[in-house]
Amino acid sequence: MITRRKFAGAVLGVSIAGIALESVGAFGKVVEASASSQRSGAGNADRIRQQLAQIEAETGGRLGVAILDTASGLHAGLRMDERFPMCSTFKLLAAAAMLARTDRGQEDLQRRILFSKADLLPNSPVTGEHTRERTGGAGMSVADLCNAAITRSDNTAANLLLASFGGPAGLTAFARSVGDSVTRLDRIEPTLNEAIPGDPRDTTTPNAMLGNLRELLLGERLSASSREQLKAWLVANQTGDERIRAKLPKDWRVGDKTGTGDRGTANDVAILWPPGRAPILVSVYLTETSGNAKRNNAAIAKVGALVSASLS
Secondary structure, eight states, rough: OOHHHHHHHHHHHHSSTTTOOOOOOSSSSEEEEOOHHHHHHHHHHHHHHHHHHHHHHHTSSSEEEEEETTTOOOEEETTTOEEEEOOOGGHHHHHHHHHHHHHTOOOOOOOOEEGGGGOOSSTTTTTTSSSSHHHOOOOOEEHHHHHHHHSSOOOHHHHHEEEEEETTHHHHHHHHTTTSSSOOOOTTTTGGGGGOOOOOOOOOOOHHHHHHIIIISSSSSSSSHHHHHHHHHTTTTTSSSTGGEEEEEEEEEEEEEEEEOOOOOOOOEEEEOOOTTTOOEEEEEEESSSOHHHHHHHHHHHHHHHHHHHHH
């Protein structure tokens, strides 16, 4: 299995012209690339970076993107190792942590968690229908809370999941357990969405989250059944139609998790399956923009369009 250190080496190899290219294969093996493919990969990565910089300039903010084509090993992006507010993209990690605990026999996806109306937060469209007062104490299963946190970005569901494995510190520990030394969660919903410039709390980098996608969706950190469940939740997401998904070809299968915060912050992390080929992983983090939600969504959609145009 390729390590995070080798993975970072591959980033440098693809992104910077004149440096030998390491190509990361679809199953995590490092393979040698010919001189011509090195030049082609580095050139394509540079073109992608330039176009991402143009998208960033249009937003008036700061855009971080990391892209991995697991078919060719091309790894490209912009501001890939800068910190950005995670916002609700942390919910992917929270659900993955619950799946990992289930794999180890420490959790049961059918365990029911009870909560009351007093526990509800804004943006809780699913848990709001399952309070103790409404259901007479039935609550929701862990699996249903994971589904709500990912597909509807339900804030109460996310906090209930966090409380099951040690809160923000538990999520940070989970990130470390899958090889991510960067991502950190310090607060719960809704304060984690403050997105104060320069504040390291509740942040990740595009590369770190890309590595998490790779480890959790394509690697062996989770059991095969848990990987498929996580993918299914991401594919069923209902909050990302105006972001990465918006301008992708209709025959591409997509799974994603969005995030939205203060100070012009909008994110989307995704796995893309073009027909007949290995998947593409994308993490997009946008913050400190001068635009509204519609313009931020449009910028992220442009990243999706760039991915499909460059890697089809």
